[in-house]
Amino acid sequence: MTLEALGFFVGVVIKAVLFSVALLTGFAYMTYGERRIVARMQWRVGPNKVGPWGLLQPAADGIKLLFKEQLQPKEAKTFLFVLAPMISLVVALSAYAVIPIDKDPVNLFGYSIEPWVSNPSIAVLYLLGISSLGVYGIILGGWASNNKYALLGAIRSSAQVISYELALGTALVSPLLMVGSLSFRDVVNQQLDHSYLTGDGGWLILAQPVAFFLYWTAAVAEVNRAPFDLPEAEQELGAGYHTEYSGMKFAMFFMAEYVNMFTVSSVATTVFLGGPGGLPVDESQGLLFRLLAHGPHWFLLKVYFFMFVFIWLRATFPRFRYDQLMRIGWQFLLPLGLINLGVTAVGVAMQWKSYQFTLAVASMLVTLIALSMLNRKPEQPDHH
């Protein structure tokens, strides 16, 4: 092994550790933030006793979970019972490897530091593939618990994740078709370097609003968050697939859920909101302008905005019924995604500018709404 290869290897390991630590710290403070924000939305106070403003609450929770007794049902399959939360967490963390948190490599002390762990040409496929493995943790956890509610939660979850993965993939294809690459770095560069009016750039949420809506809906369903949190519907199933888990094993499922939320928020940021891009200023005019133009702080700002939306949705919407969930996924999101994909494909073939995509997608929406209104059945009077 040459010295250069060794340096590369060490660099990747250090970056992976840094990303993992950042994600897990982020997880700890998201639980705090979620409790405070939901409390505010529900006219309560939330945790405010541990430390100033309750800021040490996550640390207290972590210590409690670490020292809690590890319970396990007598008939549970021990090996898989222990393995399941580990699969969930490892898969959730490794999905983050391909997301760039800045536009270009940074020069620091003579080293060129790349702000991503890895930049393969198939980044999007890698991310979709890895995150589709997360459902193993849920199925195995639910099955190995030997508890009917856990199994029901696991079944619901896997059916839901498989159904919405299709809508998610279809929604991502449209913006990627415009970029013509599966690498997140190319996606970011095209959005930041090209113009919205005269080129094929600009934040892709402008050119692909329908795809963004589809992606976000499917992503909320993918991470099993409200209003799509049927796998852990408290009223019906106890806590779904992690009913029987306690202590650190439960915490691992919990971490995996939040890391998955960070991942889908980051993908939404990268693909639709220009990733680390900020204000349209000339970055060559000094450090301040460079920071205004793009940087990890912009990326974090957008990701935390999406995390806030997750919490907001949870506090706002009631849970869907299971048949509604399936109907939304298969009869609404997927067909809409395919139509949007068709329109985008025509646009790409005719080399439209970004704003023309916006116009086309808007007229597509108007047409579809008009058609669905024409197609609506007349209201039947009730005969009881």
Add this chain to the structure above:
Amino acid sequence: MITAAKCVVAVLALASAFGVAFSRQAVHSALFLTCNLLCVAVLYLLMSLHFLGAAQLLVYAGAIMVVFLFAVTVLAPEDEMLGKWNDSYKLTGIAVAALLGACLMVVNSRASLADLAAPEQGSLKQFATDLFGKFVFPFEGTAFVLLVALIGVVLLGHRRLRDLDRGGPSRD
């Protein structure tokens, strides 16, 4: 370095393949199969076949095996299969394995592995051009076959469900 990694992963793939065949529990078999598919995906990645590796991960490990596992955990097939395993199953299995092995050996002796040299890093464009250019007819043909299979499944499943709804016996 890469060769060593390839060897380790290949041994893992082989071991998990044996695990699939010799596990007592259906769930363990399914998990070994997942492990096997992941090892094959890693082998593809080590050979710089990035797209193939990701597709393997996404399609087989991420979707098909999940449905397998789903069915295995819910239906508990070992209860149904209990007492049904006899020598005729084993003989059939060995015969199929021998046939497959023979096919592989014939194919392996005729193929020239020189074509499989590692492609360029950004091979995705080349792959897409080949898939939708040179091989577009086989590709569409495969899609057609899959569509036929899909319609067949819907038809068969639908009939059985309809019979169950009527309360009558299932036709198969």
